[in-house]
Amino acid sequence: MIKIVDLPVKYPASAPMEFLYSWPIAAALEQSDDFRSFVLNKTKFCDDSHDAQLLKQEQLKKRSKNTSFWSRHPYCERTSCPYASCGETDLLAVFELSSQKRFAIHFEIKQPTDKGHETQPERYSGRMQCWSDFNTRPQSILPHGDAASIVVCGTSFAEKAPEWVGIFDTLITTEELATHLDPYPLPTVSNVQ
Numbered sequence: 001m002i003k004i005v006d007l008p009v010k011y012p013a014s015a016p017m018e019f020l021y022s023w024p025i026a027a028a029l030e031q032s033d034d035f036r037s038f039v040l041n042k043t044k045f046c047d048d049s050h051d052a053q054l055l056k057q058e059q060l061k062k063r064s065k066n067t068s069f070w071s072r073h074p075y076c077e078r079t080s081c082p083y084a085s086c087g088e089t090d091l092l093a094v095f096e097l098s099s100q101k102r103f104a105i106h107f108e109i110k111q112p113t114d115k116g117h118e119t120q121p122e123r124y125s126g127r128m129q130c131w132s133d134f135n136t137r138p139q140s141i142l143p144h145g146d147a148a149s150i151v152v153c154g155t156s157f158a159e160k161a162p163e164w165v166g167i168f169d170t171l172i173t174t175e176e177l178a179t180h181l182d183p184y185p186l187p188t189v190s191n192v193q
């Protein structure tokens with residue numbers, strides 16, 4: 001069990017329920033080599049999990065000055081996208097290998113009251129292509145050459161929407177995360193800033 005330290009004092013006002021489920025993942029990616037390996041070993045980047053370094057500070061520098069979270073809700077602000085997939089990803093983690101190759105993991109977080117939007121999984125695929133392409137990547141996104149998607153949701157959501165969940169590269173259930181992270185999810189939404 002990975003004990004997450006430095007819990008947030010205040011939660012953001014936008015999507016506070018999602019924050020309860022996404023923030024521990026971002027914190028554990030920062031704080032634990034074991035958790036990074038656990039996540040990356042579930043993706044096509046499994047062979048590189050031992051060598052991948054999270055680029056947290058670099059990601060934060062690319063974000064707007066008003067953003068205090070390196071990973072949360074990066075988005076494409078363009079009115080037209082060559083991949084027709086502008087929008088945001090719930091959590092983005094960019095990694096670099098010793099070879100200087102970079103890749104990203106796009107996380108879609110489904111907290112228990114959330115519903116899956118019909119076109120959401122397909123948009124992740126286009127967004128990963130767009131953001132991995134040096135010529136189309138938004139300036140607020142750290143350059144990287146490859147990406148994979150992970151959907152995080154409860155087992156009941158995955159069982160009710162297997163086709164929807166199956167469009168993502170990887171599924172990690174909230175129940176599985178609860179056996180790896182303490183706390184998971186965060187305990188309360190009473191401290192909204």
